Amino acid sequence: xxxxxxxxxxxxxxxxxxxxxxxxxxxxxxxxxxxxxxxxxxxxxxxxxxxxxxxxxxxxxxxxxxxxxxxxxxxxxxxxxxxxxxxxxxxxxxxxxxxxxxxxxxxxxxxxxxxxxxxxxxxxxxxxxxxxxxxxxxxxxxxxxxxxxxxxxxxxxxxxxxxxxxxxxxxxxxxxxxxxxxxxxxxxxxxxxxxxxxxxxxxxxxxxxxxxxxxxxxxxxxxxxxxxxxxxxxxxxxxxxxxxxxxxxxxxxxxxxxxxxxxxxxxxxxxxxxx
Numbered sequence: 001x002x003x004x005x006x007x008x009x010x011x012x013x014x015x016x017x018x019x020x021x022x023x024x025x026x027x028x029x030x031x032x033x034x035x036x037x038x039x040x041x042x043x044x045x046x047x048x049x050x051x052x053x054x055x056x057x058x059x060x061x062x063x064x065x066x067x068x069x070x071x072x073x074x075x076x077x078x079x080x081x082x083x084x085x086x087x088x089x090x091x092x093x094x095x096x097x098x099x100x101x102x103x104x105x106x107x108x109x110x111x112x113x114x115x116x117x118x119x120x121x122x123x124x125x126x127x128x129x130x131x132x133x134x135x136x137x138x139x140x141x142x143x144x145x146x147x148x149x150x151x152x153x154x155x156x157x158x159x160x161x162x163x164x165x166x167x168x169x170x171x172x173x174x175x176x177x178x179x180x181x182x183x184x185x186x187x188x189x190x191x192x193x194x195x196x197x198x199x200x201x202x203x204x205x206x207x208x209x210x211x212x213x214x215x216x217x218x219x220x221x222x223x224x225x226x227x228x229x230x231x232x233x234x235x236x237x238x239x240x241x242x243x244x245x246x247x248x249x250x251x252x253x254x255x256x257x258x259x260x261x262x263x264x265x266x267x268x269x270x271x272x273x274x275x
Contacts (some may be wrong), residue, residue: 011035011077019087020046027054029090032100039073067156070149084140088174095169112162113142119170129228154192188273190247217241
């Protein structure tokens with residue numbers, strides 16, 4: 001925040017679970033807000049203490065699912081305008097400067113919110129070509145009376161009820177620190193997605209699975225330009241295709257062996273993959 005300029009009436013909101021290694025960097029990257037709110041779902045590491053040491057007010061809420069958890073967090077903020085980041089995300093200096101300069105006009109408007117652009121770091125370096133990780137458009141600023149998160153367990157999205165603006169300077173996403181972390185996330189997200197499909201009684205179409213793998217790989221590796229990022233691009237395309245297939249296989253198993261749902265829940269919880 002520049003000298004003599006007061007903080008803006010907007011709340012930074014972050015949902016967390018065992019993010020002690022990331023949360024400080026995330027909170028410190030946003031210096032222009034009057035409130036930093038962390039909604040924690042029961043971390044067993046030092047997340048809460050670190051967040052408080054970096055100026056955040058911490059509220060506990062047992063895990064509700066990504067969409068419901070974000071909607072709960074919206075109700076806990078002290079301001080109507082919210083900036084939402086994940087713990088492994090942080091503003092670039094360029095974006096922080098732009099927001100500090102241009103947010104006042106947005107906050108005074110009747111618009112619903114704003115889109116930001118996300119730049120992802122993978123294996124210690126930024127992706128240069130793969131389109132979903134280079135300038136991915138993401139809804140992250142909103143007035144809580146003019147927008148709401150979908151209730152999806154995973155892959156939630158923010159739905160605006162009104163006009164929006166866009167800020168082009170990127171914010172940063174430090175993706176999984178290793179492929180082990182990535183594969184564990186695939187397990188967790190697949191479970192949540194399969195449960196959403198079960199609730200919606202989506203048909204099981206296993207015969208499509210080979211085509212799903214092929215089309216997903218081609219889409220990411222060729223159409224989304226992952227091949228230009230070398231072997232990192234190959235790895236991310238393969239991982240995406242594997243995720244597309246595995247969540248379908250897991251859903252098939254849930255349909256044919258419902259007892260596997262509770263068995264999987266116990267195993268994921270034992271490894272702290274469920275909150």
